[in-house]
Amino acid sequence: MKLTDREENGVIILEPNGKIMGGPDASLLHDKLYEFIDQDKKKVVVDLSGVDWMNSTGLGILISSYTTLRNNGGKLKLANVTEKIRSLLVITKLEPVFESYDTIADAVKSFDE
């Protein structure tokens, strides 16, 4: 998994690319998140358009990122969730937990509401 990040209207957009499989991916994402939390940037959108597959550990990473942000008074939202991952979220019934949006713009905008 590769991870890039950018900022848009005070919202951090994380763009993982490839498969989220756990192992080094977990620490990569967590380190990034803590970096932003330290800078008091706690509105995060994860753009999943580049993630074609996620195993159970990968989902675990996403969940813990979500809780980390929430426990620090922030919020993690999803954008561009692929079909494969959506079905995973459906089966695990986590769809209502993660707010997910069709586009990044929608996700960013939702923080203003």
Place this chain on the structure above:
Amino acid sequence: MTFELIQSILYFLAGGFLIFLAVTIARDNLNNRLNRTFGAALLFAGIGPLCMAFGLLIDPATALVVNFKGSTTYNLHYIWEFFFPLLLLFSWIFPEDRLKKFKYSRIRYFIFIPQLMHLIILLFGINFITFLNSMQISSGAEGFSALILKPFSMLIGIMTLFIGFIINSHALIFSTFNIFFILVTIYFLESGKKLVSNPRIITQTKVINWAIRSSLGTYIVATIGSALFPTYFTETISSLLIIAAVLSGTSLLVYVTLRYQFLDVRLAFRQSFVYSITSAFFVGLYVVLFLQTQEFFVPIFGEKANIINYVIIGLLLLLFQPINNWIDEFTRSIFMRTQTDHRNVIERFSRQVISLFDPIKLRQIIEETLKTTLLVEHIYFVLYDDILNEYVLYLNREHTQKIVLSRDDILLRGINQLDSPTFYQSLGDYTQNSDLANELEAYQIKIILPMKDSEHLLGFLALTSKAAGYNYSAEDLNLLGVLSNQMVSALTNARLYVDSLERMRLQEEVSMAREIQLNLLPSSPPLHPCMEISAHSTPSRTIGGDFYDFVYKDKHNLGICIADASGKGMPAALMIAQTQAILKSEVNNGTPIDMMLRNMNKQLVESSSSEKYVTLFYGELNTEKGYFHFSNAGHNYPLLVRANGDKELLKTGGPIIGALPDMSYQSETVKLFKDDTLFFFTDGLSEAMNEQEVEYSEERIHEFVTINKTKAPGELIDSILKDVRVHDTTYPPRDDTTIVSIKIRNGFANG
């Protein structure tokens, strides 16, 4: 006449042998004080018998007719007594050089005084008495000298008497001195023995001491005996006894000294023997040449052209030097002392370490080898510690005292660049401003022996000086270099072995965990007249993160559970064990299903981090009425295939458990009829991938089960596993795979 000849030959052989030993000892290393001292002692011991031999040979007539005892040649043989002070000096150097620490070490020259006095008195005493007597006689006359000397006449008389007494009983007096010297020598050897710890050196000292004691016994019998009972101990017998004592004692001394300094004493002897013989041959050749050329030059330059002789001698000496070196090299090459000895040590060392995998034991053998072959006094190990990721200096054998070294230490960096054994002193600038250098200097380290594999410095040995003050030779450094290579491979082997042991231990633990896990799974599915149940579980590793269970909540309600923990291996297995335990207690408490999952979620959230979770399906089958009441916590939807082929997916429930707090769960009830098939599975089955990364997929599972719905559960499981394995040939499967299948055989009694 014949007796004198045999006697002189005996003297000659004894003297020659002692001088030969002196050469052998000195030739090993003349820079070494011990070698010098002991070599000199042997040389003087050899000169005595040689003087006797020459005295008898050169002037047999004197020996027989005139009083040989009084001749200068005879008296000169007492020069051998310098052997005693030199032996005493030896005991100050061996086994520990105590002269170095002794502030007034120059005092050692004074110990030669008694023997010097003895020689002077014997050589000049008679003349002196004659001189003194002439003074006495002339004192009767009047004159200036008599005037001055008169007051001293009394003193001169006493001196004459005193010297006369000494000359008459010199043998007894100076033998006592010599015996006293030997006693002191024995005392110093004994006290020196206590200063060393090397067991081998202690044994050597013991042997030397016993050799000296036995020789002392013979010497006392010979000297005191001949002085007290001159009739029984003739001069010849007594001197032969002394020679026997000196020969036996010194030979033993030489043997142990060589034995413990050299690696192979026989070679050293053989080499010296050849060297001495060839040298003697060449000296003889030069003498003959010299005489010949002298005869050749005399007619030209006349009888008194001595200058020519000196020129020729000078030329011959000049020529002798390269030939001398050549002989040296030649004898060395014949006996290959270095290679043979070192090869033995290396062979023995590798034999010892080849089957050794305990690092501590290995270090002990390294220490043992270096101490016995090179007589290194102390060895300190610096080794890289895999756990600390630092180099550690071990101060004792048991490795209980240690110092962790700083990676940035300048000396450590310097040593990292070394490829071969190096003198500590030559590390120069690296030893400035280094904590490690301070530490090593406190232990008086002389040699650094790096142990390097192809790229890494595994550590190094820090060697102190050799026992008894021997110096490290170039040969020693070569040997150390080869040994260090052996150590590197031995250490690497030992490390690999420890690693593999650790792996084996872990493997064993995992196998035990696997056994525990297998025991947690139902040994066989419950039997019920209305239905047939079958289950299967294959972990992707030795232990897995899936589980299934059947628990009767009460007489008519059978709890059925299938679950999958996120991740694989040990962490997943632990999570599963915990889930299973909570499930069992909740089922036994009779908690309603929705509450049950809520409680399980709460407990797992509290006891695990949020990236760890379990997907779990739990249902209760009422065996009286055929109701199946269930809740699905984020698990792959189980499939219900009706007899007519209709499918239902058991979705109702809530999110996965263990990840997020305060989750709530719904439950649903379906009614089961005859020939219905319930099919539960984990994602290991649905996500089995072929080479094109295409999953087996839930749809295909649904299809397969629907087509094969008439099959018995066991058969159904076997056939779908076979089908999946055609799709994904990886075995064991990439992910834990678990299947539970239930077939309703008969309608329920009250259904």
